[in-house]
Amino acid sequence: MAPLSLLFGGPAEVGRLGWQDEALCAQTDPEAFFPEKGGSTREAKRVCTTCDVRSECLEYALENDERFGIWGGLSERERRKLKKRAV
Incomplete structure (x- = not known):
């Protein structure tokens, strides 16, 4: 993977997205995190349960x-429900 500075530009953006360097998903199969419609999310969610930057990741997605x-x-569905409850 390319350094974040090459992908996102300046130091401010790298600092804001620095959590991605610590994300466990970056060390696993990305296809598990983007399953086809009706596909299982179990493996991705299992990885997320032990990830140290899970909250930063969720915050970014929201x-x-x-x-x-x-x-x-x-x-996606769970995030939509979470956003509706927050409103």
């Missing part, structure tokens, strides 16, 4: 309205 994949241990 702030950026990520509509696909498992982020912070939650599926």
Whole structure:
């Protein structure tokens, strides 16, 4: 994987996204985190349960309205429900 500074530009952006360097998903099969419709999310969620940056990941997904994949241990549907409850 390329350094974050090459992917995202300046130091401020790298600092904001620095949690990604610690994410366990970066060390596993990315396809597990973006299953096909109806596919299992079990493996991705299992990885998320032990990830030290799970909350940062979920916060990023919510702030950026990520509509696909498992982020912070939650599926797209689970994140939508969470956002509805927060309103």
